[in-house]
Amino acid sequence: MGKLKPSVTVKGTKDGLLFILDDSCPFSNILNELKQLFEYNRSSLWDGPKTRVLIKLGQRQITKEEEISLRQLFSLKKNLIIQGFESEGKHYLLKPAGIxxxxxxxxxxxxxxxxxxxxxxxDVNPGGCVQATGSIYVLGALRGLAHAGSSGDETALIAASTFKPTQLRIADVISRPPDEWEYTEVGMRFAYLVNNQIAVDQIQHLIQLRPDLEWKEKGKKFF
Structure with a gap:
């Protein structure tokens, strides 16, 4: 019988250790293999000087609970410091279903x-802040700070019935709106990220940007 391929691969880099997790394996198998690796593998890597760790998830995205499980497991080895997680072509955290x-x-x-x-x-009053890992929709007045995609989701949106924020943030991009918004922009508007800058548009143009949000019934469009 051939030897099973490990679901966890560890590689040394100039920056520390790279943990590559097989995205075809159930997450519970990944955790079990990591536990065995730390408990039964007597490598000096687990007891040496402080070492940075990058965890590559392949095509997998994980929930916040799964991230906590991984961090708790790595915390048993005091010298292993998780610097981050990476998923290929997307944010590593899986968005919770629904809104x-x-x-x-x-x-x-x-x-x-x-x-x-x-x-x-x-409403979000001046001096108030609303922050979400996903998109933010305010059925009221947004007059404070709004931070969408706070865990790095660059596809997140910010929308409000009365759009007069003191500051907007999407992922790591920060924008302070021009003063004229306070007086000339009326109606519901939304903000989104394009070319690493925050843009604002009228809500009826949202479907052009996010056609997946369009609601249809028997071929009829509602926007």
Whole structure:
């Protein structure tokens, strides 16, 4: 019988250690193999000086809970410091299914954080902040700071019924809107990332950017 291919491959680089996880294996198998690797492999790598670790996931995306499981496992080896995770061609975190609806007002000094896409029924006042790993939709006035894609999702959007933010952030890109928005822009608008800059447009143009959001019934378009 041939020897089974390991689901975890470890390589040394000039920056530290590279852990390559087989994206065709169940995540539970990956965790079990890592546990055995740390417990039964007496390599000096696990007890040496502090070493940076990059975890490559292949085509796999993981949930926040799976990320926590990996970090807890690596924390058993005090010298292994996780610097990041990488998935091929996409963000490593899997977006939670659906969109969560919350109601209320984010007042000055308050910060609302959320995992995934968020629909807020209420206002974000000046000095208030709403932050989500996915997109942010405000059915109310956005007059504070909004940070969408906070874990690095560059496809995230920010939309609001009254669009007068003090600052916008999408992934790692920051934009302070021009003063004229405060007076001339009316109606629901949305912000998105293009060429590493934040652009703002009228909500009816959203479908041109995100055709996957278009709702159709029996061939009829609703936008």
């Amino acid at each position: 969560q609806v919350l109601a209320g007002t984010v007042r000055s000094g308050q910060v609302l954080t959320h995992e995934g896409d968020l629909l807020l029924l209420g």
